[in-house]
Amino acid sequence: MLWNLLVRSVRPHGRLLLGVVIFQLAQSIANLYLPSLQADLIDKGVANITNGVPRPDIGHIWHDGGIMLALTFFQISCAITAVYFGAKLAMRVGRDLRAHVFAQVGSFSEHEVQHFGAPSLITRTTNDVQQVQMLVMMASTFFIAAPFMSIGGVIMALRQDVGLSWIMVVSIPVLLAAVSAIVVRMVPHFRRMQKRIDAINRVLREQLTGIRVVRAFVREPVERERFAQANADVTESALKAGRLMVMMFPTVMLVLNLSSVGVLWFGATRVDSGEMEIGALFAFLQYLMQILMAVMMATFLFVLVPRAAVAADRIGEVLGTDSTVVPAVNPVAKFAGKGAVELRDVTFSYPGAEKPVLSNISFVAKKGTRTAIVGSTGSGKTTLVNLLPRLYDVTEGQVLVDGVDVREAALEALWSRIGLVPQRPYLFTGTVASNLRYGNPKATDAELWAALEIAQAKRFVEEMPEGLETEVAQGGTTVSGGQRQRLSIARALVRRPEILIFDDSYSALDTATDARLRRALRTAVKDVTVIVVAQRVSSIIDADQILVLDEGKIVARGTHDELLESSETYREIVSTQLRAEEVA
Amino acid sequence: MSERQNDAPVRPQPRRGPGGHGPFGGMQMPAEKAKDFKGSARRLAGLLGPEKVWVGIVILVGAASVALAVTGPKIIGNATTVVYEGLIHGTGVDFPRLHGLLFWVMGIYVTAALFGLLQGLILNSVTQRTVFKLRARVEEKIHQLPLRYFDQHPRGELLSRVTNDIDNISQSLQQTLAQLFMSALTVLGVIGMMFSISWRLALIALVSVPLTAGIAMMVAKRSQKMFVAQWKHTGTLNAQIEDMYTGHALVKVFGRQKEVEARFEEENERLYRASFGAQFVSGIIMPATMFVGNLAYVAIAVVGGVMVAHGSLPLGDIQAFIMYTRQFTQPLAQLGSMANLLQSGVASAERVFELLDADPQSDDPSPAKSPRSKHGELRFENVSFRYVPDQPLIHDLSLVACPGKTVAIVGPTGAGKTTLVNLIMRFYELDGGRITLDGVDISEMTRDDLRARTGMVLQDTWLFEGTIRENIAYGRPDATEKDIHRAAEAAYVDRFVHALPDGYNTVLDDNASNISAGEKQLITIARAFLARPSVLILDEATSSVDTRTELLVQHAMIELRKDRTSFVIAHRLSTIRDADLILVMEEGAIVEQGTHHELLEAKGAYARLYEAQFAAPVEE
Secondary structure, eight states, X not given: OHHHHHHHHHGGGHHHHHHHHHHHHHHHHXXXXXXXXXXXXXIIIIIOEETTEEOOXXXXXXXXXXXXXXXXXXXXXXXXXXXXXXXXXXXHHHHHHHHHHHHHHHHOOHHHHHHHOHHHHHHIIIIIHHHHHHHHHHIIIIITHHHHHHHHHHHHHHHHOSTTHHHHHHHHHHHHHHHHHHHHHHHHHHHHHHHHHHHHHHXXXXXXXXXXXXXXXXXXXXXXXHHHHHHHHHHHHHHHHHHHHHHHHHHHHHHHHHHHHHHHHHHHHHHHTTSSOHHHHHHHHHHHHHHHHHHHHHHHHHTHHHHHHHHHHHHXXXXXXXXXXXXXXXXXXXXXXXXXEEEEEEEEOOTTOSSOSEEEEEXXXXXXXXXXXXXXXXXXXXXXHHHTTTSSOOSEEEEEETTEXXXXXXXXXHHHTEEEEOSSOOOOSEEHHHHHGGGOTTOOHHHHHHHHHHTTOHHHHHTSTTGGGOEEOGGGTTSOHHHHHHHHXXXXXXXXXXXXXXXXXXXXXXXXXXXXXXXXXXXXXXXXXXXXXOSOHHHHTTOSEEEEEETTEEEEEEOHHHHHHHOHHHHHHHHTTSOHHHHO | OOOGGGOOOOOOOOOOOSOTTSOOTTSSOOOOOOSSHHHHHHHHHHTTGGGHHHHXXXXXXXXXXXXXXXXXXXXXXXXXXXXXXXXXXXXXXOHHHHHHHHHHHHHHXXXXXXXXXXXXXXXXXXXXXXXXXXXXXXXXXHTXXXXXXXXXXXXXXHHHIIIIIHHHHHHHIIXXXXXXXXXXXXXXXXXXXXXXXXXXXXXXXXXXXXXXXXXHXXXXXXXXXXXXHHHHHHHHHHHHHHHHHHTHHHHHHTTOHHHHHHHHHHHHHHHHHHHHHHHHHHHTHHHHHHHHHHHHHHHHHHHHHHHHHTTSSOHHHHHHHHHHHHHHHHHHHHHHHHHHHHHHHHHHHHHHHHHHHSOOOOOOOSSOOOOSOOOOOEEEEEEEEOSBTTBOOEEEEEEEEOTTOEEEEEOSTTSSHHHHHHHHTTSSOOSEEXXXXXXXXXXGSOHHHHHHHEEEXXXXXXXXXXXXXXXXXXXXXXOOHHHHHHHHHHTTOHHHHTTSTTGGGOBOOSSOTTSOHHHHHHHHHXXXXXXXXXXXXXXXXXXTXXXXXXXXXXXXXXXXHTTSEEEEEOSOHHHHHTOSEEEEEETTEEEEEEOHHHHHHHTSHHHHHHHTTSOTTSOO
């Protein structure tokens, strides 16, 4: 998956990749030439042994030095260019991946979003893309240079002297083996450590969240014990991982240094016998160093790959998931404009589920009427109302708005008729005004205040430091739950929809506010079709029709009075809430 | 488990993995600055105090390792000179001497490696122990802090201090402590050796230091600005992503999808440009360092070569110098990248110290008094309290809750109802007056005693990640299986637990997809049942449950309330209707007290609230 993802992401930027490769190659070659030049400098310049007598040629020294200097400047320009291309490539990959994932999630229906969960999707779009991006960045700077340097280094070393090459044959694998052994053992320890860090963080999180309960139930000793255990676990893992990490540097240095000693030892013999020049000794030492360094760097970087692979998998999952709600081929954009809603024999199951959430639901909500839906949790109420704006698609049956099947409708046209007040009111980053205008950017301030008044939110917005222009924190956490709900209601009202959907939107309001709100709504939205999902009977007592849902089926329907007579279930629900006298 | 919506978004932290040896610095978040760097750094170092002896050993062993490593190149240089001498003088290489030198060097290197390893291992243990103790101290502090502290600080921030910041300190300590000392020593040692060989060459080599430092600083300044820009755009983009994903349905149904996508593309492009700039500029450091190193290499090769040609320098010293240059540029670069890490670590330490310095709650009185009976009579006597000095809340409140009776507290939001609970459980201290339980002032009891006698069922169902059985038994760890079952039955938990595949061993996880909200509430009621308190507090416990389970919850609560003094804060007037005493609160004061019928007749605040439950169509 990682490979596929990388190939797909890098392909459109092939030229950048080519640039990286070319310039990394160039700078590697430059780096690799320096020791050879130095060897020449020593052999022909400093020593210049002819017939056993040294005859230093200073001019030659300067000459070689000049070339080396030029090479150095060449090297840095190539290196910087390589970084330029590499950074560009990596960041482009990141940008493109983010855009792909975002667009894909944008096309999702509610089902896919719930399946992954919004927090997970956020992580996948941010952290996971970041991981892959980092990998491309590292790869284009080090991964590409490493093979050039190591293979090139081997070649150059052989050019200097073939006889010593066996040292490389020994030391390179030894280094590889040592570093790999350490890294391979280290990675599982780090993974375990990460898990244990997650565990200890979870314990702390629970303690912080439930501090009242912990204290109320006098559970500090137990909690502290849990924590102490988790702390010991983390420390144990960290110790083990740390020990391995500590071994890395001394091991590498030792291999490097001992190899150098080997070169000198055996090289001396060869120089003595005339098979090798002294300058070559210098060069060989340099090359060995360069090769081993390159190998080491590559090994370190391999550690990044597993994590990026996991990230790539997660991204791939999102990209590979198609939305279950497919826009219509020939969308119908015109509606008769009445706002009538009908569900015809609707059945809905989640994809892959055995039991349907809704079965054979049929009802009609005429324009301007109030329909209420009650039932226990899990009876499918929210799913039902989510069918209207096509947040989910039915498995069987039809959802019709003004006679048009929503699956045939142009989504924008459909949505422009609907005002949704969801169960969990979410406010966007911005101001109170920008949130209220969310469904109707052209609304005037007067319209905003009118909606606020109906939603019983006028007073607290007036009391806010900047009124309508007060900043709202992300998610709306700077206002209380009840205030958020009322703002959410006002937002839907500003949109002036033909169909208003309230999904248990009164739950955070106390009964007095609830009552005032309903009274205000009744007069303000006379021609609007209202569909309400509610827990409190008092919220729906005046509905034109009430549907009682149980396990996905409508078990009773009618007005409040009719249901009191006909439905045992309804009576039961009511009796838990109303005054005794009323029930009688 | 609950309150998930109110979680502050946890910043996506770039996790640093193993292999922190390469000079990969500069590719992470710019370090946040500590407010008092010196002070906090000193305090952070002070944490190592108990490990003084070990730290001393580490310093000694480390110094020895460095000293050894630093002599290596010189001896190798001498060995090279031996070879060269053999060549020039035509006598052939003096192998015994050469081999002697090489044996020396091998020994030095092996010993240096062993010392290095030893030093690292000890330091590892020291660091881990220190972090272990720090974590324990922080957790201990959590249990000493008054509840006021938790209410005043956003939970996400506290959580970040206790988790992210400590992790950061741990990583900083691990990576900087070891390397800082060794790198600094190495650099000093190498410089010393270089000067001892040839001051001319040493100066040349050393020129690279200010050059590298200069480049690094220039790059750091430029890249810092870019990193700030990158993180700003990342923040904006992430906020957009979070908005779009969390409010996914709203974005669509309110017709904003196209606009959101356009804004995203704009910001994404801006982020791309900013991150490219940041990565490019910071990516220059490594090649630039290598460049300076190469320059030094060339200079040494040339100047050294000339000196050797003139006979003023043995050939091997060139080799030694080349090795020395490499030996000190690497630690130098590491020291540079460490600055960031250190800053970030000290900033984290500062935040953690702030937490540790916060005022703890007052100690339990000693000797503590304890009520002799367990009737559960609760009295408020002239109680006054306010959270914030300029916002009066409860003033001169007096009431009596007789044993076994139910007291209902009603009133609009913000009237002070939850506050009463906070005071009874002594989560907050009174400003005036006193509260007594069975005749004893609660501030004269130990907190544990008070809380053992009181039970709570809150609106937020706090359950932890354990089995259902463990959660029910939370209030009484010594409960028997029979006790647990009885409590579960009384709370109507038993019936749905049996429908679960793992029954009582079902683990409640964070998503808790197997248990509905109503069932969670029932579990908390079972927990309260098991704890058998003499005073029960039900804090708005019924409002988030659906109508069906509501019945069960109500019945369970009625059972729970039998023969217990109960304080009920609820919205449902049907519950309140049956209470023995109703307290009507408005803006912190009790405006009315009485039974349901008495209050209705009084036609005061209660009557108004009661009528408001029904809107117009239902005529009286």
